[in-house]
Structure formats: C-alpha cells, structure tokens
Amino acid sequence: MSDAVRDLLRTLVLSLLLLLTIGGPAMAADDLAALRAKGQVTIAVKADYPPWGFRDPQGRLIGMEIDLAQDIARRIGVPAQIVAVQSANRLEVLRQNQADIVIATMGDNASRRRIIGMVEPHYYASGINLLAREELRIARWEDLRGMPVCAKQGAYFNKSVARRYDLDLRIFKETRNAKLALRDHRCVGFLFDDSAIAADLLQPEWQGYTMPLPTLDEIGWAIGIRQQALGGDLDRLLSDAVAEWHREGLLLALEAKWGIKQTGFLVEMNQLWRARDANGDYICRRGADGSFPMACRPTRVEAQQAAPRQPGALEPWLKSAGLNLTILYDPYDRAQFLRGLANTILLALGCIVLSVAIGITGAWLLGVGFPPVRWLATAYVEFFRYTPPLVQLYFFFFGIGAMLPLVTAANGVETPLMGGFAWAVIALGIYAGASNTVIFRAGIDAVPADIRDSAVALGYSPLQAYVRIILPLALRNCLAALNANLVNIVKATGLASAIAVPELLYVTNQIWPEEGNTVEMMNVLLVIFFLLVSVLVYGMHRLEKRLRIPGQGG
Known part of the structure; x- marks a missing residue:
C-alpha cells in the first residue's frame, strides 16, 4: 500500500470518529x-x-x-x-x-x-413568489418550466416547487449571491418569500424588477x-x-x-x-x-x-435500521445526487486536464531566455498560488463573467456566455495550474544538464527538446508532487457549490437541511470523495511504476 493511500485511510477513520462525536455534551x-x-x-x-x-x-x-x-x-x-x-x-x-x-x-x-x-x-406567515425582470413578462408558474431559477440554500420550498414546476434551480448559500446572479442574467428570477421580495421592491436598486406571479402556499413561520x-x-x-x-x-x-x-x-x-x-x-x-x-x-x-411517491421495500428497512438515506429511495433526491456525482467527476477531470496543460506550458515559459516572459510567468504563479481559490472563483464568476456578452438561449432567454460549470473549471484549473507550474519546473531542473546539451547537439530546437526529451524525464521526476496536487484539485471541486454548480457538495447541502440526515449524508460524501481520490491515487501510482527509470527507485 502506498503512503498516499495509507494517509487517506487514516484520514477517513479519524473523520468517522469525529462524526460520531457530533452530538457532544449537552x-x-x-x-x-x-x-x-x-x-x-x-x-x-x-x-x-x-x-x-x-x-x-x-x-x-x-x-x-x-x-x-x-x-x-x-x-x-x-x-x-x-x-x-x-x-x-x-x-x-x-x-x-x-x-x-x-x-x-x-x-x-x-x-x-x-x-x-x-x-x-x-x-408570521409568507408565501412563495418570484423576483424577476419586468421585460420577461412571466405570467404563470408554468412559464418557468425548465428555466434557470435562482434560490437560497435551505429554503423549505425549493424541493417542492422545483418538482411541481420542473424548475432548473441554481441554489446559492448566500441571498446576496443569488441576487447578484439574477442581476447577471444567470437566472430568470429569484425564488423567495413574497414578504421579503415586497421589501426589496421598495428599494431603488430593484427598479425594473417585479413580483409577477400569484403567491404560492402561504405558510406560517x-x-x-x-x-x-x-x-x-x-x-x-x-x-x-x-x-x-x-x-x-x-x-x-x-x-x-x-x-x-x-x-x-x-x-x-x-x-x-x-x-x-x-x-x-x-x-x-x-x-x-x-x-x-x-x-x-x-x-x-x-x-x-x-407527485405522490409510494415507499418501496428499501425505505422502511433502512429507516428501521436508523438510516435516513433518501438518495436510495426518493426518486428526486436520487436523481439530484447522481447528477451531482457526474458533475463532480466531470469537474475534476476538466480541472486536472487544464491544470496539467497550464503547468507544462508555464514551466516552459519560466525557462525561456526572454526576461519579460519569465516575469509574466512568475507573476502568474505567485498571484494564483497566494490568493484563496474561493476568492478567485468569485472573481471569475461574478467579476469577469459579468463583463462578457449575453447570448440568447434556446428558450429565448438571454444568458451569460459562460455558465458556472465552465467558470469553475477555469478558476480551479488556473489555481491548480500555478502549483503545477512550480512542480513541473522543479522536475525540469532535475534533468541533468548533459542530457539537455545532448538534445541541442542532436539538432533539436528548444521546443522540440522540451517536448520530446526534457518533459518526459521531468514528468518522471515530479510525479509524486504532481499526484499530491491533483488530489487537492479533486477535493477542491466542492468550492464550485459557492457559485451554484450542482456537484456533490451542492446537492448534499440541498438534501440534509430538510431531511435531517446530516450524519448519513456527510458520511456518504466522505466515502465517495475517498473513493474518487483513491482511484486517482491508484492511477497515478500505476503511471509512476510504468514510467520509472530502470535503476532508479524501488
């Protein structure tokens, strides 16, 4: 068993012990x-x-x-x-x-x-309504079918209204971020309490917005x-x-x-x-x-x-065992969870590919003979390594994203050119790419100088020597460090939930507040991330063995 896998197992055991103590003293x-x-x-x-x-x-x-x-x-x-x-x-x-x-x-x-x-x-009491731009002329709840709608994490009505009207919810942890997304045309409206929307509409910054729909399901607070x-x-x-x-x-x-x-x-x-x-x-x-x-x-x-749901045989059996795993018997929760798992895998793959490509390119730029290029590459590495990835994610999504032109989607609604998933891949890929640049540069510097001189003597151009000779040897030198950074990328995909990308952490945070199954969902999340990282570690370990230079290492 490799050291990385052993460390992961140790972390899993300690985390499970921590979850067992969640109740703590009264x-x-x-x-x-x-x-x-x-x-x-x-x-x-x-x-x-x-x-x-x-x-x-x-x-x-x-x-x-x-x-x-x-x-x-x-x-x-x-x-x-x-x-x-x-x-x-x-x-x-x-x-x-x-x-x-x-x-x-x-x-x-x-x-x-x-x-x-x-x-x-x-x-108190309130109902459910929509804060939307006046020009959209939304008249019925049915008009929202399949539309992107912003919402607040933990709101009691998210699941029921989404199921009833087939909404594509974009759920944000903070009300402020949901409203920013609405202003940036990332959704057609903000699903919220009618009383809170009415208070917002009295403010001058919401001029041009309206609450166009009949209020749904007034309930008491x-x-x-x-x-x-x-x-x-x-x-x-x-x-x-x-x-x-x-x-x-x-x-x-x-x-x-x-x-x-x-x-x-x-x-x-x-x-x-x-x-x-x-x-x-x-x-x-x-x-x-x-x-x-x-x-x-x-x-x-x-x-x-x-829609009424008939409980199957699995639901009462799990509940009798004290396990509230709705993702196994509730069709809506299961579909959302599987969607989150697929998005997490795709997000991780996209970030890995982008960060490795950036790392290879950046490492080469750090070694070119033209000083301004080296300075720019160094500035990129220093800036993105020393600023928090969540801040970078917000900068790209709410900052750069708001400046891009709008495009008309198939449903006729104007939306930003790039969605949250693409920005998450870009932001996390660039963040991890800065560390990969340093890792690949260290691997290149470890290649003996006589090998580089031999490549020049054989008539290779600097780029040919880098791609065909130096980079393959550098990769062998830096696989262990690269493996550690790629593991961090996979674990960092949960940050994408902050901009409503429906990955695993995002969908988990929609399930446990209403179902009260915090321990079950956190353990499921822990195990799945452990398995995803284990697959990556195993693959990197196999690659390391395959690329090992004869006579070096065990």
Whole structure:
C-alpha cells in the first residue's frame, strides 16, 4: 500500500470518529429552570435576511426577529446570547445543542416537524413568489418550466416547487449571491418569500424588477425548539409570548418599525386574538387541556406538494435500521445526487486536464531566455498560488463573467456566455495550474544538464527538446508532487457549490437541511470523495511504476 493511500485511510477513520462525536455534551437547556440556572438563553436568528435579521454598519445583529428574541429573553428573565444562523443550518444548531431557541424566518412544514419542535401559534406567515425582470413578462408558474431559477440554500420550498414546476434551480448559500446572479442574467428570477421580495421592491436598486406571479402556499413561520421541549414550560412560555404579540399588536408595530408592508396574516391574527365572547373573556384562551383552540392557531403547515411517491421495500428497512438515506429511495433526491456525482467527476477531470496543460506550458515559459516572459510567468504563479481559490472563483464568476456578452438561449432567454460549470473549471484549473507550474519546473531542473546539451547537439530546437526529451524525464521526476496536487484539485471541486454548480457538495447541502440526515449524508460524501481520490491515487501510482527509470527507485 502506498503512503498516499495509507494517509487517506487514516484520514477517513479519524473523520468517522469525529462524526460520531457530533452530538457532544449537552450545552443547551429545554426547560425554564435549566435556562435560568444557566444564566442566559441562546437564540439563533438570521443575519442575511433584512429587515427580519441583518447586521448594521457596526456589525451588530438587528431586525424584527432580533427584537422578538430580546422580548423572549426578557420573559425568561435572563440575558440573550444572539447567534447568527443561515437557512441551511438553523435546524442543526438545535440538534447539536448550539442554541436553545431558533427564531429565523422558519416556515413550518411536515419534514421540519420530524426534526425539531415547532411552537404554535405562528408569529408570521409568507408565501412563495418570484423576483424577476419586468421585460420577461412571466405570467404563470408554468412559464418557468425548465428555466434557470435562482434560490437560497435551505429554503423549505425549493424541493417542492422545483418538482411541481420542473424548475432548473441554481441554489446559492448566500441571498446576496443569488441576487447578484439574477442581476447577471444567470437566472430568470429569484425564488423567495413574497414578504421579503415586497421589501426589496421598495428599494431603488430593484427598479425594473417585479413580483409577477400569484403567491404560492402561504405558510406560517414558527419558533423552533428541540422536540423534547414540546409540551414543557419553555414551549408554553413561547406560545403565550406569540399570543400576546398578536393580541397587543406588537408584531404589527414591528412591521411598521422595520418598513415591512403590512400583511393580512398579522391583521387577521390581531383581530382573532383580541376578540371576546359574550362574557367579555378572550375567545382565544387556553382550555382545560392547556392548549389554545385550533381556530386560534391556524396551522398553515406546508405539505410539500409534489407527485405522490409510494415507499418501496428499501425505505422502511433502512429507516428501521436508523438510516435516513433518501438518495436510495426518493426518486428526486436520487436523481439530484447522481447528477451531482457526474458533475463532480466531470469537474475534476476538466480541472486536472487544464491544470496539467497550464503547468507544462508555464514551466516552459519560466525557462525561456526572454526576461519579460519569465516575469509574466512568475507573476502568474505567485498571484494564483497566494490568493484563496474561493476568492478567485468569485472573481471569475461574478467579476469577469459579468463583463462578457449575453447570448440568447434556446428558450429565448438571454444568458451569460459562460455558465458556472465552465467558470469553475477555469478558476480551479488556473489555481491548480500555478502549483503545477512550480512542480513541473522543479522536475525540469532535475534533468541533468548533459542530457539537455545532448538534445541541442542532436539538432533539436528548444521546443522540440522540451517536448520530446526534457518533459518526459521531468514528468518522471515530479510525479509524486504532481499526484499530491491533483488530489487537492479533486477535493477542491466542492468550492464550485459557492457559485451554484450542482456537484456533490451542492446537492448534499440541498438534501440534509430538510431531511435531517446530516450524519448519513456527510458520511456518504466522505466515502465517495475517498473513493474518487483513491482511484486517482491508484492511477497515478500505476503511471509512476510504468514510467520509472530502470535503476532508479524501488
């Protein structure tokens, strides 16, 4: 077994052990006594969702939901530790005991209720709509079939709407990047909450954009707690708090404070919770069983409408074994995962070929006799080796890509000349090519000078000598270092998810936030990358043995 394979096995074992400890010690609390004994309550909020949660110029978290979080802490009687989360990880912070409460624009749906507890009544509600350019004249959801549509990672509606209308989703981790992609014509619209889109359309930078479609599936936003806290005193306190927010008009006042267009849901709930019966008592009050009437807490739980799926024999067997591997029995998740695997392989191959070609060319340019050429080659190597690959990826995709001309696609929509996949190959290939240039140059310098002199004596031109004699010998000298760099290229393909290239990490990040199968999906991802890298290492090892110079090495 080669040293590289042995190192990979060691890394895999250590990573698996780390995943087994994901739960860690319980640092959060699920009842009021424990929270008060702890001396603070940790509340997770959004930091990328203005005006509900965002950072001010000084970096402080502010917004409507931060105001609500502070009110919750006041009711509990302890200070609030406010932590920022994103759509993709807001469920996990509860499961991993990193927060006690989540109030983060979280739509209430059936799949999330299987993972965490949802407090009723809901404190807000929104539906699904599209932010799009006015000139596209999109009139029906069916008009989007097969179209590229930008979306935010972790949004509850991504999967259901994509399945219902056959959308080609381009999912970004950050809302800001999704909006940048929309401005760059990389998608026809941004799939998002209608209330957030309405707030955006009030801003001058979104002039020329519209929300053209009827709102889909209005659902309630719920405060999240751990499932074991449901029915306890923390659940009751939060439920009473939401009831008072509706009855006293606090939520309507906060809408006005933060410049949010007044919603019919809050008006309706305010009237409902203020209503009294003939005896002057509130109609919406706890009954003998300790719960509010159903009429006072309309569920508005999103059912994730899609084509019905009949569970096969594999699904109950896996679930009985404690394995939530939807990629094996859910047709949509399986198709997305296989697409991601294929794209990862193609992306890795493209980056390897480009980086090797750049390395061979760059190594030759570093040795030419004309100084300006050497200086340019050296500048390329230094710049791309010493800047982060993710920054380079953003530079090419959002910077250079935005300057290229638009072309009209087959569906009649204008799109950029180059898509995310091509930019990922270029950016990662150029980044790795800088290191390959140094590697090949070291291999060339290790070729004995008398061999190079002999090539000249035989009448070879400098280019002929480089291609036919020096490069084959240099390749033998640098295979070990080249192997290590190519392994890094394969592992770096996950960076392409940042620009919505649907590779393995991208599709995995779409599955686990909604299915709650973080450990299973991370282990699957780990094993697949281990296998991909192992195939590469094995192939390079075979090539090294085949090219070994007789009398050198073991």
